[in-house]
Amino acid sequence: xxxxxxxxxxxxxxxxxxxxxxxxxxxxxxxxxxxxxxxxxxxxxxxxxxxxxxxxxxxxxxxxxxxxxxxxxxxxxxxxxxxxxxxxxxxxxxxxxxxxxxxxxxxxxxxxxxxxxxxxxxxxxxxxxxxxxxxxxxxxxxxxxxxxxxxxxxxxxxxxxxxxxxxxxxxxxxxxxxxxxxxxxxxxxxxxxxxxxxxxxxxxxxxxxxxxxxxxxxxxxxxxxxxxxxxxxxxxxxxxxxxxxxxxxxxxxxxxxxxxxxxxxxxxxxxxxxxxxxxxxxxxxxxxxxxxxxxxxxxxx
Amino acid sequence: xxxxxxxxxxxxxxxxxxxxxxxxxxxxxxxxxxxxxxxxxxxxxxxxxxxxxxxxxxxxxxxxxxxxxxxxxxxxxxxxxxxxxxxxxxxxxxxxxxxxxxxxxxxxxxxxxxxxxxxxxxxxxxxxxxxxxxxxxxxxxxxxxxxxxxxxxxxxxxxxxxxxxxxxxxxxxxxxxxxxxxxxxxxxxxxxxxxxxxxxxxxxxxxxxxxxxxxxxxxxxxxxxxxxxxxxxxxxxxxxxxxxxxxxxxxxxxxxxxxxxxxxxxxxxxxxxxxxxxxxxxxxxxxxxxxxxxxxxxxxxxxxxxxxxxxxxxxxxxxxxxxxxxxxxxxxxxxxxxxxxxxxxxxxxxxxxxxxxxxxxxxxxxxxxxxxxxxxxxxxxxxxxxxxxxxxxxxxxxxxxxxxxxxxxxxxxxxxxxxxxxxxxxxxxxxxxxxxxxxxxxxxxxxxxxxxxxxxxxxxxxxxxxxxxxxxxxxxxxxxxxxxxxxxxxxxxxxxxxxxxxxxxxxxxxxxxxxxxxxxxxxxxxxxxxxxxxxxxxxxxxxxxxxxxxxxxxxx
Numbered sequence: 001x002x003x004x005x006x007x008x009x010x011x012x013x014x015x016x017x018x019x020x021x022x023x024x025x026x027x028x029x030x031x032x033x034x035x036x037x038x039x040x041x042x043x044x045x046x047x048x049x050x051x052x053x054x055x056x057x058x059x060x061x062x063x064x065x066x067x068x069x070x071x072x073x074x075x076x077x078x079x080x081x082x083x084x085x086x087x088x089x090x091x092x093x094x095x096x097x098x099x100x101x102x103x104x105x106x107x108x109x110x111x112x113x114x115x116x117x118x119x120x121x122x123x124x125x126x127x128x129x130x131x132x133x134x135x136x137x138x139x140x141x142x143x144x145x146x147x148x149x150x151x152x153x154x155x156x157x158x159x160x161x162x163x164x165x166x167x168x169x170x171x172x173x174x175x176x177x178x179x180x181x182x183x184x185x186x187x188x189x190x191x192x193x194x195x196x197x198x199x200x201x202x203x204x205x206x207x208x209x210x211x212x213x214x215x216x217x218x219x220x221x222x223x224x225x226x227x228x229x230x231x232x233x234x235x236x237x238x239x240x241x242x243x244x245x246x247x248x249x250x251x252x253x254x255x256x257x258x259x260x261x262x263x264x265x266x267x268x269x270x271x272x273x274x275x276x277x278x279x280x281x282x283x284x285x286x287x288x289x290x291x292x293x294x295x296x297x298x299x300x301x
Numbered sequence: 302x303x304x305x306x307x308x309x310x311x312x313x314x315x316x317x318x319x320x321x322x323x324x325x326x327x328x329x330x331x332x333x334x335x336x337x338x339x340x341x342x343x344x345x346x347x348x349x350x351x352x353x354x355x356x357x358x359x360x361x362x363x364x365x366x367x368x369x370x371x372x373x374x375x376x377x378x379x380x381x382x383x384x385x386x387x388x389x390x391x392x393x394x395x396x397x398x399x400x401x402x403x404x405x406x407x408x409x410x411x412x413x414x415x416x417x418x419x420x421x422x423x424x425x426x427x428x429x430x431x432x433x434x435x436x437x438x439x440x441x442x443x444x445x446x447x448x449x450x451x452x453x454x455x456x457x458x459x460x461x462x463x464x465x466x467x468x469x470x471x472x473x474x475x476x477x478x479x480x481x482x483x484x485x486x487x488x489x490x491x492x493x494x495x496x497x498x499x500x501x502x503x504x505x506x507x508x509x510x511x512x513x514x515x516x517x518x519x520x521x522x523x524x525x526x527x528x529x530x531x532x533x534x535x536x537x538x539x540x541x542x543x544x545x546x547x548x549x550x551x552x553x554x555x556x557x558x559x560x561x562x563x564x565x566x567x568x569x570x571x572x573x574x575x576x577x578x579x580x581x582x583x584x585x586x587x588x589x590x591x592x593x594x595x596x597x598x599x600x601x602x603x604x605x606x607x608x609x610x611x612x613x614x615x616x617x618x619x620x621x622x623x624x625x626x627x628x629x630x631x632x633x634x635x636x637x638x639x640x641x642x643x644x645x646x647x648x649x650x651x652x653x654x655x656x657x658x659x660x661x662x663x664x665x666x667x668x669x670x671x672x673x674x675x676x677x678x679x680x681x682x683x684x685x686x687x688x689x690x691x692x693x694x695x696x697x698x699x700x701x702x703x704x705x706x707x708x709x710x711x712x713x714x715x716x717x718x719x720x721x722x723x724x725x726x727x728x729x730x731x732x733x734x735x736x737x738x739x740x741x742x743x744x745x746x747x748x749x750x751x752x753x754x755x756x757x758x759x760x761x762x763x764x765x766x767x768x769x770x771x772x773x774x775x776x777x778x779x780x781x782x783x784x785x786x787x788x789x790x791x792x793x794x795x796x797x798x799x800x801x802x803x804x805x806x807x808x809x810x811x812x813x814x815x816x817x818x819x820x821x822x823x824x825x826x827x828x829x830x831x832x833x834x835x836x837x838x839x840x841x842x843x844x845x846x847x848x849x850x851x852x853x854x855x856x857x
Contacts, residue, residue: 011724011725039711041706043556053725056713056715056724059711060711061705061711061712062713063552063705064714064715064716066574066575066578069544069548072513072544073551073555074552076511076548076553077552077553077555078552078556079549079553080553080554080556080558080560081556081705081706102541105545258536261531266558267510267558268510268558270510270534272675273505277532278505281502282492283669285492285499286490286492287326287330287493288489289486289488290332290441291486291487
């Protein structure tokens with residue numbers, strides 16, 4: 001495991017002991033290690049929540065921004081410096097709730113980033129309110145009579161929107177999860193990986209209860225079969241199908257046409273637009289009167 | 302020519318902007334400066350709109366509500382705007398029935414069909430009639446029409462020329478002895494532009510590489526310019542909302558691209574948390590706040606200066622930011638470049654307040670020029686740093702900045718309170734106070750380099766008018782009027798609004814503020830920050846720009 005030491009930080013971990021988030025952290029380190037990505041080649045982006053603290057526990061560049069706003073920040077980072085491997089790691093409340101609009105539009109844009117959603121079906125940092133993923137009927141510390149609305153099924157929504165890589169993992173299955181994360185990072189385009197991460201403090205169900213609902217996709221699942229993928233995704237929250245559910249490698253990625261014009265490097269390294277070019281643009285606003293000049297040029301005789 | 306004021310009025314979709322543009326270009330091509338403003342309703346068709354041209358021997362870049370000539374392309378507009386016509390002014394309407402004392406009728410559509418072959422050429426007829434009424438030679442108009450439509454081919458140029466000639470001749474004959482004396486041609490040259498046309502060029506000059514914005518009047522022209530003009534080299538993305546826009550901008554900025562966004566009040570409201578984020582993660586961003594009247598949706602196509610204190614206080618918590626407000630398109634160049642420079646050097650958000658009036662009015666200026674020095678990137682050298690800490694305490698509040706991927710040093714940014722390394726902390730004894738003081742130290746240092754007001758005619762003044770941003774032309778015009786009446790009046794005009802530099806106000810002078818809002822926002826800011834007593838507050842809040850007359854009415 002010494003290979004993972006390059007990714008460890010000395011920041012004190014604030015997660016509960018035994019939290020499945022540790023499994024996601026390990027799986028992500030393994031995926032990065034297997035891809036031979038050095039910390040300075042990675043940018044981790046998160047919002048707010050327990051999951052959003054992950055970037056503090058993995059050595060890399062970090063943008064720990066606002067609640068719900070990791071995806072637009074990650075898109076800006078990716079456009080400005082596509083040489084980085086940009087990975088969003090945040091919770092279901094952050095990415096499906098507060099920032100759900102950004103995820104919908106990220107499906108349309110297909111930026112070459114990876115989005116890892118820690119799905120614990122609960123708001124943990126604020127101590128136990130319903131998340132957009134909490135099943136109907138679950139009692140919480142705010143929904144005392146049980147949740148009275150239905151959970152979002154974001155993976156199905158993602159597939160409907162032709163998100164170019166859609167997968168689900170289980171935080172307790174680190175080997176499978178690290179393999180999925182590796183494929184997600186390698187995929188060119190938007191990769192959405194939802195990780196089932198039971199909350200051992202505020203959730204109503206144990207890791208073992210979740211394990212019974214986990215159902216690995218069959219080995220022969222054709223991940224380009226959209227209807228089958230939607231069918232798998234719609235089995236949530238009762239049955240949680242894991243694995244790579246859907247892939248469309250052919251979709252154009254965000255800002256590709258701009259990048260064809262200017263190349264692949266960081267925007268910061270481009271030479272400035274020439275002063276002459278811009279002054280010529282300003283000159284184009286000038287209109288000269290066609291009347292006789294008051295002081296005609298004297299001809300040299 | 303002292304001051305010739307032309308109103309072209311009609312419904313949205315009737316072509317009054319085209320008429321205004323052609324006549325303005327004809328005056329410019331004849332050697333005269335034009336100030337062109339417009340006011341319109343928030344609709345695509347119908348209603349009442351006006352394009353207002355002010356022509357004079359020397360630029361008069363200020364709005365007016367009085368017309369010497371009123372050209373109405375429909376009868377309803379003629380009635381709606383007739384009260385703007387000065388005594389003895391000329392009205393040009395579309396029908397013979399509108400004729401009378403000081404009014405002529407020119408059947409724009411009929412002449413267009415007869416001479417151009419289609420009603421669409423009514424704009425050229427109207428332009429011809431207007432030129433005849435003010436003494437602009439037909440040949441000048443014809444040249445402008447040829448240039449304007451050359452790219453569309455001879456089959457478009459020819460009917461335009463025929464229609465303009467018909468309008469010119471019919472109006473001339475109807476005017477008879479009341480025809481204007483022909484204006485002599487001059488060779489003067491003027492830059493004719495709006496502030497929102499110069500801002501994108503200035504941003505590119507300042508090194509901007511990224512804009513994300515959500516369409517909102519009156520700010521939309523800025524991202525549109527970047528999308529259309531690839532030569533400016535700025536990546537432009539239409540965001541799903543203003544929250545995404547500012548967060549994309551901050552991500553891009555953190556990854557090394559100079560970034561900006563542009564919006565109006567409502568969208569700025571959505572950006573507020575992002576502005577606080579910029580303050581916390583110490584990442585530069587420039588925000589163009591094109592003001593319009595609120596609250597809420599307010600008057601989408603009208604103008605106001607209502608968001609000064611909102612912008613000043615935008616963002617929870619305490620952190621540094623800069624507020625600037627240009628007064629004209631050249632000032633907008635300098636201000637935009639300054640905003641990028643200050644945002645970059647201090648690693649803060651910089652807000653540039655414009656408004657619908659500045660966005661949509663074209664000024665005539667002697668020239669447009671970039672600032673002599675353009676900002677350079679203020680980035681650290683990754684190879685010269687042993688152990689990098691993004692928020693290193695340096696004493697001046699500014700830490701060496703690297704962008705994501707600039708060498709092998711890791712850059713850690715956090716919206717939580719953070720250590721010098723950028724990691725989340727709750728060390729209340731040492732880290733938190735040090736970080737608060739670090740961020741606020743920038744305000745103190747900024748205040749030392751912010752510019753004071755531009756003063757005019759203050760030496761002997763017993764009354765000083767104080768304004769900011771887009772009202773400068775009207776205030777200057779009012780001062781000139783009052784001076785001509787023997788009043789000892791001067792003006793102080795601010796384009797750098799926050800942080801305020803140290804200011805000294807001579808005593809025994811009366812101070813009045815002039816602002817496009819109802820509550821005297823800048824007056825309140827000045828009183829709170831400097832102890833200055835503002836004796837009077839002139840405010841306009843009906844959605845129209847402050848004109849000299851509004852000021853004079855209060856002071857006469």
